[in-house]
Amino acid sequence: MLDGRTLRDVRAHGKHLFYEWEPDVVLHVHLGLFGTFRAFRSDPRPPTSGTRLAMANADVTIYLAGPTVCEVLDPAEADAIHDRLGPDPLARRSARSRAEFARRLARRTIPVGAALLDQKVIAGIGNVYRAELLFLCGIAPDRAPRSLSPHEVTSIWDTAATQLRMGEKTDRIITVDPVDVGVRRRGQLHPDEHVYVYQRGGEPCRRCSTPIEHVEMAGRTIWFCPSCQA
């Protein structure tokens, strides 16, 4: 279906990837929990039974295995998927998107910790960032969206944009301010010091030493500091 076509563009919205092939065919990929791309610069191994997609040109061969979604769509179908997603903090037009986020968040009655995983509210956050963002903003995960001040809502969006941009740049999730672990620069952080709360249940908060707690929310575990996020 895609053989021989030229790749015109690749776009991302949240964790959804859209490969636009000429003319007017869109490959929609979502890696989910298990999906991985593997690239072979030379001498590609033959695809295995788990390989769902192979893309190759003269220089590189890329395999995709384990994705939640790998489907060929027409542009209208791709648009429909795009339209049902909430705003992406990494997209341009951020001020407008922030207002849209505030609107969509305010309509929900679920806890803010659950809303951050709802792709119709905000796209692309994920389980690590939802916990880290709420820590950075000093917001308890079980707060009702309606109880959040405009400033708190703004800070969630702006912090998401900043942190996601940093993650994109470094290809790592590093939310910790080096000052909080007693070093000067990001590069001096030990890998165990990259996050404030994610998967740190029982360990002392990096800011106040209170033991980190965790709770189940939207079917997944979220960690938080009961003192910093009172």
Add this chain to the structure above:
DNA sequence: TACATATGATCAT
């Protein structure tokens, strides 16, 4: 070698 576990999202109920 076996097993638990993970940065996700959808759908049925």
Add this chain to the structure above:
DNA sequence: TGATCCTATGTAA
């Protein structure tokens, strides 16, 4: 809320 998709990795055995 639980089942489902079903790869790679790290740790235990």
